[in-house]
Amino acid sequence: MKKILFVCLGNICRSPMADGLLRKKAKELDLHIEIDSAGTANYHVGEAPDYRMIDTAIEKGTDISFLRARQFNKNDFQLFDLIFVMDKNNYLNVLKLSSSKVENNKVKLLLEDIKHPTLKEVPDPFYGTKIDFDNCYQILDDATNLLIEKYLK
Numbered sequence: 001m002k003k004i005l006f007v008c009l010g011n012i013c014r015s016p017m018a019d020g021l022l023r024k025k026a027k028e029l030d031l032h033i034e035i036d037s038a039g040t041a042n043y044h045v046g047e048a049p050d051y052r053m054i055d056t057a058i059e060k061g062t063d064i065s066f067l068r069a070r071q072f073n074k075n076d077f078q079l080f081d082l083i084f085v086m087d088k089n090n091y092l093n094v095l096k097l098s099s100s101k102v103e104n105n106k107v108k109l110l111l112e113d114i115k116h117p118t119l120k121e122v123p124d125p126f127y128g129t130k131i132d133f134d135n136c137y138q139i140l141d142d143a144t145n146l147l148i149e150k151y152l153k
């Protein structure tokens with residue numbers, strides 16, 4: 001069974017949105033995979049996703065309100081096969097914790113990996129407005145579709 005982890009900074013906006021979208025799609029497609037998300041920072045550990053991300057997700061038909069933030073740690077390299085990171089800063093911070101080539105190879109910059117036509121990073125919506133949360137949702141909806149095509153079909 002493939003085990004997939006999404007990583008951002010706070011684990012309250014981007015990575016729980018990706019986590020929730022892939023869970024929903026995996027269920028619909030009857031894919032037996034394990035999915036989780038984490039943040040490189042500890043600011044929001046134990047918290048539900050940001051209410052703005054929860055609201056955007058609900059509007060589009062995905063519930064992420066049950067997810068709780070946790071911090072990425074070295075053990076995640078053992079637990080997961082693929083680690084998709086939302087931006088370059090967090091990608092480098094995850095790689096700093098890896099201790100082998102095998103672990104390094106599990107870590108992917110999400111949008112680069114799925115060959116997004118224009119973006120390399122999922123923009124952080126935290127200091128943004130509704131448009132930024134909608135944009136974040138759309139990018140991750142597309143990215144999770146491509147991820148399923150690439151790794152799970």
Ligand code: 4NP
Pocket residue numbers: 008009010011012013014015039043124125126
């Ligand atoms: P995320 O967004 O990394 O997509 O969860 C952020 C959440 C919190 C903060 C920054 C980004 N923060 O600075 O608290």
